[in-house]
Amino acid sequence: MQPNPDSVAVVTLVALPFLAAAATPLVFRWLGERTAYYAATVALACFGLTASQYGATGTVSYAWVPAMDVSVRFYVDGLALLVGFLASGIGVLVFTYSAGYMHGEPGQAKYYTTLLAFLGSMLGVAFAADLLALYVFWELTSIASFILIGHYTGERSSRYAARKSMLITVGGGLFMLAGFLLVWSATGTFDLHALVTQPEQYRAMLRDAGLLLPAVALIGVGAAAKSAQVPLHIWLPNAMEAPTPVSAFLHSATMVKAGVYLVGRFRPFLLTDEWTLLFTVLGLLTMTVAAVLAVASTDIKELLAYSTASHLGLIVAGFGFASIYGAETGAFHILNHALFKAPLFLVAGIIAHEAGTRRIADLGGLADDLPITAAVAVVASLGMAGVPPFNGFYSKELLFESAWHAAEHAGGLAWLYPVVAVLGSVFTFLYSIRFLMLFFGEKPDALSHVHRPPASMWAPAALLGALAGLVGLGGVLATLGVAPAPIDHFVATVVGSVAAESVHGFHYYVPTHLTPAFAMSLVTIALGVVAYPFYGAIHDGVNALLAAVPPLRANWWYDSAVFGANPASVTVTDTVQNGLLRTYATWTLGAAVALTLGGYVLANVAPAVDTVTLVSAPIVLVLLVAVVAAFAVSIAPSHIAGVLTLSILGFMVAIFYILASAPDLALTQLVVETLTLVIFVLVLDRLPAFYGEIKRSRALRDGVLSVLVGATVTLTVLVTTRATPDKSIMEYYVSESIPQGGGGNIVNVILVDFRGFDTLGEISVIAMAALSVLTLIGMRERGEAS
Amino acid sequence: MRTVTRVTVPIIILVSVALFLQGHNQPGGGFIAGVLTSTAFALVYIAYGPEFLENDILGRDVDTAIEHLRHGVVADYRRLYAAGLTLAAGSGLAAVLYGYLYTDSGIPFMSQSYTFVHLPLYGELEVASALAFDLGVYAVVVGAVLTILSVVGVE
Secondary structure (H helix, E strand, O other): OOOOOOHHHHHHHHHHHHHHHHHHHHHHHHHHHHHHHHHHHHHHHHHHHHHHOOOOOEEEEEEEEHHHOEEEEEEEOHHHHHHHHHHHHHHHHHHHHHHHHOOOOOOHHHHHHHHHHHHHHHHHHHHEOEHHHHHHHHHHHHHHHHHHHOOOOOOHHHHHHHHHHHHHHHHHHHHHHHHHHHHHHHHOOOEHHHHHHOHHHHHHHHHHOOOHHHHHHHHHHHHHHHOOOOOHHHHHHHHHHOOHHHHHHHHHHOHHHHHHHHHHHHHHHHOOHHHHHHHHHHHHHHHHHHHHHHHHOOEHHHHHHHHHHHHHHHHHHHHHOOOHHHHHHHHHHHHHHHHHHHHHHHHHHHHHHHHOOOEHHHOOOHHHOOHHHHHHHHHHHHHHHOOOOOHHHHHHHHHHHHHHHHHHHHOHHHHHHHHHHHHHHHHHHHHHHHHHHHHOOOOOOOOOOOOOOOHHHHHHHHHHHHHHHHHHHHHHHHHOOOOOHHHHHHHHHHHHHHOOOOOOOOOOOOOOOOOHHHHHHHHHHHHHHHHHHHHHHHHHHHHHHHHHOHHHOHHHHHHHHHHHHHHHHHHHHHHHOOOOHHHHHHHHHHHHHHHHHHHHHHHOOOOOOOOOOOOOHHHHHHHHHHHHHHHHHHOOOOHHHHHHHHHHHHHHHHHHHHHOOOHHHHHHHHHHHHHHHHHHHHHHOOOOOOOOOOOHHHHHHHHHHHHHHHHHHHHHHHHHOOOOOOHHHHHHHHHHHHHHHOOOOHHHHHHHHHOHHHHHHHHHHHHHHHHHHHHHHHOHHHOOOO | OHHHHHHHHHHHHHHHHHHHHHOOOOOOOHHHHHHHHHHHHHHHHHHHOHHHHHHHHOOOOOOOHHHHHHOOHHHHHHHHHHHHHHHHHHHHHHHHHHHHHHOOOOOOOOOOOEEEEEEOOOEEEEEEOHHHHHHHHHHHHHHHHHHHHHHHHHO
């Protein structure tokens, strides 16, 4: 029996970073650069709160939009806690690291505010148990990322990178939202907890509605965009424009994990054959392609970025496999990847900061000057390479295990799983060793003495590296018979929340005899060692290939689309908005008519035929006069004459209202018509008497358009009045207007009593119109408007 | 034109007041009365010019257009519709407040009570609490329409 989560702790946990972010600009004025420690304290508090919920499982819920069954629900389980620990724990270290790294940098208040808001959003993503709340937090992480990537707003490349990540991740989020809505339309619930705990029932509902595959695909696009899966991986290397702590935090440890978190979260609910096919192919492809691109990169942060995409591919592939090994792969590798990748980014930041360059070719032999950093790099890169007994090895073993398992089960083409997994891992091994070699070998002459970084920079990296080493050590101990119980237990709870299968604990160890998976690891390492001397050749070969065939690069497609859209938008603007009122009116009215009529055609509505019950001789006469007046308007020789004839039309309408026994409407129409006439006369005084002849073609176009508009309005009236509402509405007002409203004039009673709130809104609009006229016309002489 | 205006404007204003007061039981109401009152002002504008109201009736000395907007009648109109909006919102909120103070649960935005007042010459007049709201509507309409009218007119 597991305890329920404490609702106050969970809500505080998510809300605290947002409140802290709101206060940051003030705090920054007071603390200056030491704001980093303030932010670290907030993250530490979140870490403590997360830790206080360790072992709890369940939901806490507050109603938000009760009418639509939307609540702010939070859900605590192993996976949520894992992501919560990563976000807050690495948050503490990254904030501390920022104190050193961001020294003297511009825009620090903005930096810490955004980073704290990001921390809150990420915790929100991890703990949200409502699909809509999840979506909101999800997009908040994208926005925070956008601001942080574009931190150096003056740099063109920063702006390009920020825009790219925004387009891809927010666009992906919209796909995900569409997927959520499909889930909702089929199952009728936004409650993530219910979906995950009663998967069979809801999956059957989804399948019966025929929406299973679209939902999986749409949610998959969202997850792929966030987790930089091929071909949406292209934003991640550009995201390295952000300051390095941001890269470590958002683009390796947390935000990109949101995508794999989503895949893991939905795994118990949506795990089917379609799911397996989609995510294993996507994941393995990403793992391999990104590893190859990492080998081809020339910048240490670019290398790490591609490596991140590659490892996220590994996690996604793990979640794709249907066996329990798949669940274990994903769950364990999320932890391992964060533990080795975050320190590697911090190491890259130290190198860039102290050596002044990030070009791989210009670096080497750094171990002499940076011994602690080098030690961290050894542990972390060997973990990344998947070399036993470092931490990445165990989760990669699990991937090989699940790939082998799937191949054995399905046979045939499924044997590609283990082959591709090994191929991707070989490249992973190559670039990991290349990164490690930055610290060894000959030191280039151009590189003068490299300073030691301040403690606030190396300590977080060392701590993370030590944790990674500890996980690795756990496996060795397990082989010797002392199982690392806390790690096993924690990973087991995570596996429990992503597994569709039943879970019987979790253990990892260095294998002592040859299993297929271990053999695959050995093959990987052997191939890697053989291929390493040819690293330069592979690096150049891949780059030459990409340069020769641009369509191979996903970036080429992105750039062509984005930069191709510019001329198109200019053309559209010139056509639609050319500054002539006539053009605007034509397009607006034309679009309105097209949309309305199109809607009617799609909805298959037909006007009522038998609504004409009011026809009598006086009405026909009045309407005929109105029609004649309408024609007269179009041939009026001057504006004054036109307005006068137009008001004939208006007065005829008023008389029509009287005949149709609607005195209130008639009165309003009369008064408004009079006022309009007066205003026209007031304004027309200044206008030229007449503009001159118009072209025949334009007159024809306008005529056709006006007929269309008229027809649409008529049709709309017929269609909308076709529905005969319950008589009770009218009777209700007739019977209730005196007792409840105390007035005999039903129209007025409705306006000021029953719908008084609406009227308040309407008069606010009138007041606003007056204000805007005042501002636009009245205040323009003040020279502030333009 | 001026003669006609002199004769009609008082009639229009009288009619609009009548429309406003009887609105609850017969055709009329704040909106229509407001528009009608505005029409009367518009007539004055057309017949006598925009400066007439300012200089000859109110006795202010306002020369430039910008003065006219910031300190003249336009500012008064602006205050008028602001006051109207406040009155309308306030009369609705008063009911809500009343509900929270004197009944157990909140009651809707608008609620209703009314009484009869005997006015000399006019006779029996029904004063409903909705009249306050309607007065707000009236003030907003008159203020807003006249603001627009004078700003556009001065142009």
